Amino acid sequence: MADVGLLAGVSxxxxxxxxxxxxxxxxxxxxxxxxxAQSLGYVPNRAASALxxxxxxxxxxxxxxxxxxxxxxxLAGIHDVLHPRGYQELxxxxxxxxxxxxxxxxxxxxxxxxxxxxxxxxxxxAAWRRLERLGRPVVHxxxxxxxxxxxxxxxxxxxxAGAALARHFLARGYKRPGFVAVQLDPRALARGAGYxxxxxxxxxxxxxxxxxxxxxxxxxxGAELLGRLLDQAPDCDAIFFCNDDLAQGALFQCRRRxxxxxxxxxxxxFNDLPxxxxxxxxxxxxxTPRYEIGRxxxxxxLTLLDGKEPAARQVDLGFALAEREST
Numbered sequence: 001m002a003d004v005g006l007l008a009g010v011s012x013x014x015x016x017x018x019x020x021x022x023x024x025x026x027x028x029x030x031x032x033x034x035x036x037a038q039s040l041g042y043v044p045n046r047a048a049s050a051l052x053x054x055x056x057x058x059x060x061x062x063x064x065x066x067x068x069x070x071x072x073x074x075l076a077g078i079h080d081v082l083h084p085r086g087y088q089e090l091x092x093x094x095x096x097x098x099x100x101x102x103x104x105x106x107x108x109x110x111x112x113x114x115x116x117x118x119x120x121x122x123x124x125x126a127a128w129r130r131l132e133r134l135g136r137p138v139v140h141x142x143x144x145x146x147x148x149x150x151x152x153x154x155x156x157x158x159x160x161a162g163a164a165l166a167r168h169f170l171a172r173g174y175k176r177p178g179f180v181a182v183q184l185d186p187r188a189l190a191r192g193a194g195y196x197x198x199x200x201x202x203x204x205x206x207x208x209x210x211x212x213x214x215x216x217x218x219x220x221x222g223a224e225l226l227g228r229l230l231d232q233a234p235d236c237d238a239i240f241f242c243n244d245d246l247a248q249g250a251l252f253q254c255r256r257r258x259x260x261x262x263x264x265x266x267x268x269x270f271n272d273l274p275x276x277x278x279x280x281x282x283x284x285x286x287x288t289p290r291y292e293i294g295r296x297x298x299x300x301x302l303t304l305l306d307g308k309e310p311a312a313r314q315v316d317l318g319f320a321l322a323e324r325e326s327t
Contacts, residue, residue: 077294222249
């Protein structure tokens with residue numbers, strides 16, 4: 001660092017700051033230091049830096065999938081907060097499996113991360129014990145830890161979102177609505193629970209109009225499950241799919257089968273993926289603030305790492321009903 005500083009005309013401390021907390025150095029100075037480092041072939045020793053600062057500058061981020069755009073948006077919000085502070089993300093893919101989450105926790109904790117950002121709150125008892133004994137800040141994302149007020153979480157009420165979609169169907173006059181869920185992770189099940197409760201209260205719930213399978217969500221699966229649900233409940237006049245890609249597949253399949261949407265069958269999804277507004281007809285869905293959840297979660301984690309108390313440990317960022325042509 002002394003050599004880089006001499007070439008760049010700054011102190012070794014400034015060189016260190018440029019690499020550790022680049023947001024605290026002007027862009028002109030940062031570029032000059034990095035140019036000097038590149039010309040000298042200097043690469044910061046992260047292990048030595050971690051020992052000196054008692055921080056690894058690593059943050060573990062566990063998400064269920066990298067193929068689902070929901071979690072890509074979440075990662076973008078996280079990265080945009082952590083990167084300027086000099087942190088790097090250690091990303092683990094749990095594949096919606098508790099055993100894989102437990103394995104990843106054991107593996108990544110060997111890197112002595114400064115904190116963890118974890119999707120969901122449905123951990124196995126062993127994972128909970130590991131997190132509670134960790135001694136490092138943990139923020140849960142996408143769901144709210146209402147039963148653990150001392151824990152930190154940023155997300156939305158999945159159950160309330162499902163209920164809002166059901167009320168939308170009722171307001172539009174649909175009397176025989178169905179529900180399709182896949183993967184059967186806690187968030188999808190919570191959406192279904194909220195949706196089901198509203199229909200039960202209205203006296204319109206029929207278990208024959210529900211289809212729930214553990215397969216991964218996809219457009220092709222949505223097309224297939226539309227046919228399966230209509231085979232077992234041909235009187236459905238509306239269907240809530242727990243993910244937008246499923247609903248998009250159902251729209252394509254309706255067109256192939258000559259089913260008029262929404263004239264014969266209304267279709268709705270969840271998450272408001274980018275293509276949903278451009279389907280024909282455009283898809284009614286629940287818009288969720290994935291990027292903001294990632295951003296706020298990362299900011300909360302940094303607050304904890306700075307030894308401060310966040311303004312709130314439970315942050316509900318809500319959702320919005322995007323009413324479009326498909327209903």
